[in-house]
Amino acid sequence: xxxxxxxxxxxxxxxxxxxxxxxxxxxxxxxxxxxxxxxxxxxxxxxxxxxxxxxxxxxxxxxxxxxxxxxxxxxxxxxxxxxxxxxxxxxxxxxxxxxxxxxxxxxxxxxxxxxxxxxxxxxxxxxxxxxxxxxxxxxxxxxxxxxxxxxxxxxxxxxxxxxxxxxxxxxxxxxxxxxxxxxxxxxxxxxxxxxxxxxxxxxxxxxxxxxxxxxxxxxxxxxxxx
Amino acid sequence: xxxxxxxxxxxxxxxxxxxxxxxxxxxxxxxxxxxxxxxxxxxxxxxxxxxxxxxxxxxxxxxxxxxxxxxxxxxxxxxxxxxxxxxxxxxxxxxxxxxxxxxxxxxxxxxxxxxxxxxxxxxxxxxxxxxxxxxxxxxxxxxxxxxxxxxxxxxxxxxxxxxxxxxxxxxxxxxxxxxxxxxxxxxxxxxxxxxxxxxxxxxxxxxxxxxxxxxxxxxxxxxxxxxxxxxxxxxxxxxxxxxxxxxxxxxxxxxxxxxxxxxxxxxxxxxxxxxxxxxxxxxxxxxxxxxxxxxxxxxxxxxxxxxxxxxxxxxxxxxxxxxxxxxxxxxxxxxxxxxxxxxxxxxxxxxxxxxxxxxxxxxxxxxxxxxxxxxxxxxxxxxxxxxxxxxxxxxxxxxxxxxxxxxxxxxxxxxxxxxxxxxxxxxxxxxxxxxxxxxxxxxxxxxxxxxxxxxxxxxxxxxxxxxxxxxxxxxxxxxxxxxxxxxxxxxxxxxxxxxxxxxxxxxxxxxxxxxxxxxxxxxxxxxxxxxxxxxxxxxxxxxxxxxxxxxxxxxxxxxxxxxxxxxxxxxxxxxxxxxxxxxxxxxxxxxxxxxxxxxxx
Numbered sequence: 001x002x003x004x005x006x007x008x009x010x011x012x013x014x015x016x017x018x019x020x021x022x023x024x025x026x027x028x029x030x031x032x033x034x035x036x037x038x039x040x041x042x043x044x045x046x047x048x049x050x051x052x053x054x055x056x057x058x059x060x061x062x063x064x065x066x067x068x069x070x071x072x073x074x075x076x077x078x079x080x081x082x083x084x085x086x087x088x089x090x091x092x093x094x095x096x097x098x099x100x101x102x103x104x105x106x107x108x109x110x111x112x113x114x115x116x117x118x119x120x121x122x123x124x125x126x127x128x129x130x131x132x133x134x135x136x137x138x139x140x141x142x143x144x145x146x147x148x149x150x151x152x153x154x155x156x157x158x159x160x161x162x163x164x165x166x167x168x169x170x171x172x173x174x175x176x177x178x179x180x181x182x183x184x185x186x187x188x189x190x191x192x193x194x195x196x197x198x199x200x201x202x203x204x205x206x207x208x209x210x211x212x213x214x215x216x217x218x219x220x221x222x223x224x225x226x
Numbered sequence: 227x228x229x230x231x232x233x234x235x236x237x238x239x240x241x242x243x244x245x246x247x248x249x250x251x252x253x254x255x256x257x258x259x260x261x262x263x264x265x266x267x268x269x270x271x272x273x274x275x276x277x278x279x280x281x282x283x284x285x286x287x288x289x290x291x292x293x294x295x296x297x298x299x300x301x302x303x304x305x306x307x308x309x310x311x312x313x314x315x316x317x318x319x320x321x322x323x324x325x326x327x328x329x330x331x332x333x334x335x336x337x338x339x340x341x342x343x344x345x346x347x348x349x350x351x352x353x354x355x356x357x358x359x360x361x362x363x364x365x366x367x368x369x370x371x372x373x374x375x376x377x378x379x380x381x382x383x384x385x386x387x388x389x390x391x392x393x394x395x396x397x398x399x400x401x402x403x404x405x406x407x408x409x410x411x412x413x414x415x416x417x418x419x420x421x422x423x424x425x426x427x428x429x430x431x432x433x434x435x436x437x438x439x440x441x442x443x444x445x446x447x448x449x450x451x452x453x454x455x456x457x458x459x460x461x462x463x464x465x466x467x468x469x470x471x472x473x474x475x476x477x478x479x480x481x482x483x484x485x486x487x488x489x490x491x492x493x494x495x496x497x498x499x500x501x502x503x504x505x506x507x508x509x510x511x512x513x514x515x516x517x518x519x520x521x522x523x524x525x526x527x528x529x530x531x532x533x534x535x536x537x538x539x540x541x542x543x544x545x546x547x548x549x550x551x552x553x554x555x556x557x558x559x560x561x562x563x564x565x566x567x568x569x570x571x572x573x574x575x576x577x578x579x580x581x582x583x584x585x586x587x588x589x590x591x592x593x594x595x596x597x598x599x600x601x602x603x604x605x606x607x608x609x610x611x612x613x614x615x616x617x618x619x620x621x622x623x624x625x626x627x628x629x630x631x632x633x634x635x636x637x638x639x640x641x642x643x644x645x646x647x648x649x650x651x652x653x654x655x656x657x658x659x660x661x662x663x664x665x666x667x668x669x670x671x672x673x674x675x676x677x678x679x680x681x682x683x684x685x686x687x688x689x690x691x692x693x694x695x696x697x698x699x700x701x702x703x704x705x706x707x708x709x710x711x712x713x714x715x716x717x718x719x720x721x722x723x724x725x726x727x728x729x730x731x732x733x734x735x736x737x738x739x740x741x742x743x744x745x746x747x748x749x750x751x752x753x754x755x756x757x758x759x760x761x762x763x764x765x766x767x768x769x770x771x772x773x774x775x776x777x778x779x780x781x782x783x784x785x786x787x788x789x790x791x792x793x794x795x796x797x798x799x800x801x802x803x804x805x806x807x808x809x810x811x812x813x814x815x816x817x818x819x820x821x822x823x824x825x826x827x
Contacts, residue, residue: 081549102548103590104555106559217611
């Protein structure tokens, strides 16, 4: 079955061009040209992934992203004309998994889409334990003290990647490759923002993280407090 | 220096300046000691118009008053004195003549009656009809022994008050003579006048009869007048001083206000205005000043707005261009991918379009970046970063380009890593720009990247062994759109903004980016960054000039001097005289080069 992608962008020419490229690569695309109709289109089309422009008439991309996140864990990839720190970080914090700065190459866009649609490998029944957090990899379940924690697929991948090799320090670049599928250098802020989001869900005190610890100058590692 | 001072005099002064210096120093010190209060006064005199006005007014008024007072006092004194003298001379003449005629016509023949006559005559002379108090002195002229009457004097007088020369005049020709004298004791001297004449007293002996006038009342009057004059003068002086002060103040204060307001405006407080009261000249000054300030403010605000607008415009244009550029780029790529189905011409066109869109996009990115710097919205995103890993990343991305040029990139870095609090994206961009620049100008020779650190800073040098550059060129390589040789064709299609963006990135870190070059030998770019935000860098761990660089390549932790200050860079418009000029010289005009030199100093 073709993967379904919703393109939310006010520029019709660009939307059409993105559609051509996506269809070329075997995706099914639907379009929405304004922020206010995005959520409706999302419910109607039920996509596997959303490509979301940050600057939209009506409701802006960040707000749309929050609305979608409120009811779905579907991957959201932002299209940004601004590469300013503040905008990118705000977009990621509102729940977007990844972003592609304009102008982008078709191959780049498709690679980002594919990376987010990457089918989760069928895992053997495996349970990981980091401190008080236990992860049921096959069942996509995370619990903290027997209370279920809801994570997006991306956050789940991030946690599993680090939990599989506890005590190993992952550089941001390693995480970008393992979780986001970047082959070469990309924006390490992706990692920073998503680690923060992940911490806010699984840590007792996100200010003093115990599960995902920062290793200054290098990156992050999973480790129990004990 | 101090050892020179003590031995300086015994030694033959080989070097005059060395020995002269301490001596000059002590004299200067002494002089400054004396001068210090004088200088303070002088400063006050020079700085404050009001002091100058009041002091000079007081000085001149005092002089004028003294002159007028002296003149007045003198006039009054001589008039009073003359008047008194003429009065006295009339009275004394009358009295003396009368006394003489009485005495000369006397027919007494014995001592007692003569004495009685003289007594009564003189007594009447003393009191009689004179407006001025007078005393008499009777003194025989020749030393005759057979006198009926001896020397006499009224009051407390003695014959000693009569000056010698007057006595001689009286002894001579018949007549009335007078002299000014001093009466009383030496410490309580009072002015007096002595009038004398020769009289005959029986038995035909010659006497000098003198009337002595006390002029102390005239003196008292004069002293009173002088006191009054001085007092009046003093009051006048105070009044004049006050008037001068208040006039100077009314004039100087608005001037001082204007000066203060100008200073405030010059230092950026554009809203500063002068207070305007009344309609006089001072008010006109205030009004004119405020008017000027107003129009200045309007112009400056307008310029600021224009410049802000222009920056906004550049930024907006870049943003607005991105969306259609994305569409065009994707379309170009789709066409490019399908070019094998086209005829050769269309196929080549598709390639050209694809490549040029790529280049266009780089230019747009750089422009946007520059506009962000100009607008002052670029911010640092510091985090602990290992420069080694950044450099390795840059080497990875630059290797394909270097392969095209036939260069290899060599990285020499401390094994333990080189961590600093920097913005990794910006530092990566700086190093990437330096490396790509080196590859472009490296003439297929190897490129060396060296990383090192010391107590306060980390540094990266990028060296090539290519065409190099002149010393003048090293001062311009960071200028926007600057090209060492306008005749050289662009090969990598860089935007011409790469190095100036690198410089801006370095400046955000408060670091240094320096260039060295020698034509035909190669060039070196050195980036020195502080290890953390508040560290100040005083030296660089790596040398800029390669001569030392090779020798110490393995030593880590050394310090090398930085050149100059943190350069300020902004846009210096570059006027190229001719794009087609073929010589190797730098072709931008003299003024632009001197201007950028100034900026770098």
